[in-house]
Amino acid sequence: MKTIIDNYIRKEMFPNIWCPGCGNGIVLGAIIRAIDELKWDKNEIVAVSGIGCSSRITGYVDFCTMNTTHGRALPFATGIKMAKPDLKVIVVMGDGDCSAIGGNHFIHAARRNIDLTAIIINNMIYGMTGGQYSPLTPTGKFGSTAPYGNIDQTFDLAELATAAGASYVARGTVYNARQSSSLIKKALDKKGFSVVEIISDCPISYGKMNKMKSPVDMLKWIKDITVSKKVWEALSEEEKEGKLVTGEFVNIDRMDYSEKYKGIIKKAQEMGGNKQ
Amino acid sequence: MKERLEICLSGSGGQGLILAGIILAEAAGIYDGKEAVQSQSYGPEARGGASRSEVVISNNTIDYPKVMKTDILLALTQTACDKYVKNLNEDGILLADSTIVTEVPNISNKTYLFPITETAQKKFGTKLVTNIISLGIIVGLTKVVSQEAIQKAVCSRVPVKAKEVNEKALLLGFNIAKDLRTKK
């Protein structure tokens, strides 16, 4: 039976490289369903990724796709969007990719409010390289480079994106794939820099080192540590500890970067004097 | 005139020496139709610090673009004068700003002293035109470029609203040169 998914994937690339139980496939499905609902033309979609398990997504989807260097997907995408503002540019990153090596690009993409959609698959670990801790590994959890427990404080990517000026910020989970898909759809449809963080699972690295051996254990854990905005607001400070909020945090209308640059072109041309 | 003339405009950052070099090179290269190269040496500071602008003018293609032995030296600070006078040709011309440069080594009949900065301040109420007065004096003394060419180059390179004052400064420089020559 042919599904929606079949219309959007490169079949020759399957089976994919992801481990059994990995959340990346759920996110891939959520992205595709969102795009299908928006009825976008595949020829006008560019998907850009960096390096890591999640970044392999670009190889699996039948768009113009670019699997770039570690942490740099956003500046590559910025160049594409600036060059051809009519293209729909989606950037998929992992938590290490986006918040560690690519952290600065993330802040500046949000600051410019360039019309890209950044989807961050946050499995709280460097999966591809063998389970090293990332800036989003919760304090106290274990990684192959945090054998005694992680002492780092984590980032809250949603708050970071909000503070830096993104037009749309939301968080979903692979446990609630349907909600994630609708958040992604709203983000894709948003003019300006939009961010959706999806809390995902890595049973092989994260789960194994943190006493959650099966994918089901991990999904249950994700369910336990996430609460909706509404529930969050009613929690005491103590209860909030170790919990992540899901839902939509920012949804504002602000002129995007390409639109602003059109103004620059107009101004420069009005001033004339092409030669010096 | 020599086939290749090497000019060194020296002083400190903020005295407009690089612009003066550009104007001189443009006068020679664009308006007098010769070959000209302008280069500079400067430190990280935008103001203060040593600054040197070099111009090589020739009737033929210029190979080495820098000064090897200076034919014309402008010194607007004592430090610059002390440093660059050593590389002055035996028959080279030195113009020093006597407002600032108080000790001039090896004074010859080709050494010219004039209080350029002071004159700029007095006549125009600003030190900013020191560079243009200096150019006027140099051109008046040496005919390194034509007066017409330097006038055109000044007008094309200074901001529109500063054009008039700079033209006057240049003419003043020409006149100062006349006086300096008669005194010799």
Next chain:
Amino acid sequence: MNNQKNIKLLQGNEACVEGALLSGVKFFAGYPITPSSEIAEGMAKKLPKIGGKFIQMEDEIASMAAVIGASMAGLKSLTATSGPGMCLKQENLGFAIINEIPCVVVNAQRGGPSTGLPTKPSQGDMMQARWGTHGDHPIIALAPSTVNEILTLTIKAFNFSEKYRTPVILLLDEVIAHMREKVEIPAPEDIEVINRKKPTVPPEEYLPFKPDEDGVPPMANFGEGYRYHITGLVHNYKGLPTSDSQEIDAFIRRLHNKIEKSIKDIIIIERYLLDDAKIALIAYGSVARAAERTVKLAREEGLKVGLLKLLTIWPFCSEEVNKLAQQVDLIIVPEMNLGQMVLEVERASRGKCRVVPYGRVDGELINPIEILGKIREEIKK
């Protein structure tokens, strides 16, 4: 003023801007750094006038990435930097090489290592230009020595990058980047502008990395109906990652061969008074101008000295140097480093003549007199 020719007194960096515009540049991404910033400033001013785009990125890495992205979307793209920035660009430069994405990278060389001498010249980056990014790869690097050559070689750089689908490095130095000289700006109709080959097959038949006979695959821009994958992983004809050792071998060899095959087109050199020379100077960039003067001074003394000036430094003109080594007794290589090009010259000379370095690393341009001194010293030996 001259009413037929458009002659201007331009700074080297300004000439680069003019050359890029004549080549059809439509995108610039950069980050401020001395001594290349005037290129970014010129681009910021001029690109929007022609509907092009300028963006100042958050860092050098991002600038290189944006340039590659814009080129994939079909715009001729430029970035400019200097040593410290060039170091940061290396990883993404490799990405452009493996994906055969045309772009031009200017490196106005300053003294190094590290912050080094921001306002002073150097030729310390010649080997970095060749080997800076990791892995086995070819590169084209051009090195002008006059402001006029900056303009013409910027055009060449864009043409080579589009024709051979490769990044091209334009290696300046602080002297020529900041120097002002008379430049004749050619009329657009008087210059040759090469654009990337587009696919002639329909999208369903398009293999983005299947080369034509010249070793260069036609390139479809994103958004033109050809959907395909670009990856920094070694890839097959389809652009998809491969671990097939035959495909890997063929791919890496093709990257090299497409440049090697066209070496006659790419290598640009100038011979000055070499026909009867017994001593040859080999130089590039601003140093080549000192060397030219040295040749004149030496000839006045009756010394048979000539100059081989390199405008293309990578790929290196090994064949020409080898021939020269068979003709002369001595080659002197003046350069603003302690011995980079001289290694290539030694390699290419294959012991056919004596090869002697002359290096200067004090932040000043080598002058003709000191090279002459070196010649006198060497002929006594």
